[in-house]
Amino acid sequence: MKLNILCIGDIVGRPGREVLEKVLPQLKSAHGIDCVIANAENSAAGSGITPKLYKSIKACGVDIITLGDHAYKRREIVPILEENRDIIRPANLSRSAPGCAEVIFNTAKGASVGIISLIGRVFMQPANCPFEHCDNILGRLKKQADIIVVEVHGEATSEKAALAHYLDGKASFVFGTHTHVQTADERILPKGTGFITDIGMTGPFHSIIGRDIENVIKSMRTQVNFPFDVAGEDLRLSGAIAVIDTASKKTESVTRVIEKS
Structure with a gap:
C-alpha cells in the first residue's frame, strides 16, 4: 500500500x-x-497558537498539528495540548512540558502513521537530546504504526541532516521546519528514508520570513527594536509530499510543493 503524506x-x-x-x-x-x-506554531499573529486557531486549522483539513519553539507562546493553548491527540509539541522538551510528544494517525486506507516532532539545539533554546528522545519513542511507535514520520524543528541545516541520517532506515520520512525557507535538497537516503532539510513557510512570501520588510530592515540597520508585524502579500503554501510504501516502510518519492492562493 502507498500512502501520500503532505x-x-x-x-x-x-x-x-x-x-x-x-x-x-x-x-x-x-x-x-x-x-x-502542518506546523502551526506561528499561526497566531506570527507567534504561537490559540484554541480558536487550532479549531480553524483543523477545519481546513489538517490531520495533525505540530509545534516548535513557540509552542507555549499563547498559554491558553495548554488545555488543548493536554486534552487532544492531534496536536503535538516537540518530544525532547522537559518531561514536565504539557502536551503529547507523539501521535498515531489512522488513515482512511487503514494504515497508520506515527508522527514525532523534535526540536533542534543548535542556535536554539536549551532542549534535551533529540537523538536519545527519538530512540525512546521509536521503540514504542514501531509496534503501533505502519510508518513513522519525524519533523525536526531546527535552525541548523547540519543538525537536521545529522538527525535524518541517524534515522535513515528507522523512520520513513524526515522533514525540517523553522527557518521558513524551503530547501531544494529533497532526497531518499541509502536505507530508504525520505528527507528534506526544510519545507518552508505558508504565508506572505513578499516578506522577510513572513514579517514586514521595512521594519525588519530598520531593526537590522539601527539596532533599535521595531514591531515585526506579519506581512500580507504574495500568499503561498509551502511543503512537501512523500509517497511511502507501507510494506517496505521506505519513501518512494519526495516532491516539494509551493502553491499560490
Whole structure:
C-alpha cells in the first residue's frame, strides 16, 4: 500500500491561515493525500497558537498539528495540548512540558502513521537530546504504526541532516521546519528514508520570513527594536509530499510543493 503524506511548512499569521484554507482542499484532491501534517506554531499573529486557531486549522483539513519553539507562546493553548491527540509539541522538551510528544494517525486506507516532532539545539533554546528522545519513542511507535514520520524543528541545516541520517532506515520520512525557507535538497537516503532539510513557510512570501520588510530592515540597520508585524502579500503554501510504501516502510518519492492562493 502507498500512502501520500503532505507536510506543510510553518503557517504564519492570518495570511498563512487564509492560503491554507484556499489551497489545501485542492492539493489533497489533486494528489490523493492520506495524511496532512502542518506546523502551526506561528499561526497566531506570527507567534504561537490559540484554541480558536487550532479549531480553524483543523477545519481546513489538517490531520495533525505540530509545534516548535513557540509552542507555549499563547498559554491558553495548554488545555488543548493536554486534552487532544492531534496536536503535538516537540518530544525532547522537559518531561514536565504539557502536551503529547507523539501521535498515531489512522488513515482512511487503514494504515497508520506515527508522527514525532523534535526540536533542534543548535542556535536554539536549551532542549534535551533529540537523538536519545527519538530512540525512546521509536521503540514504542514501531509496534503501533505502519510508518513513522519525524519533523525536526531546527535552525541548523547540519543538525537536521545529522538527525535524518541517524534515522535513515528507522523512520520513513524526515522533514525540517523553522527557518521558513524551503530547501531544494529533497532526497531518499541509502536505507530508504525520505528527507528534506526544510519545507518552508505558508504565508506572505513578499516578506522577510513572513514579517514586514521595512521594519525588519530598520531593526537590522539601527539596532533599535521595531514591531515585526506579519506581512500580507504574495500568499503561498509551502511543503512537501512523500509517497511511502507501507510494506517496505521506505519513501518512494519526495516532491516539494509551493502553491499560490
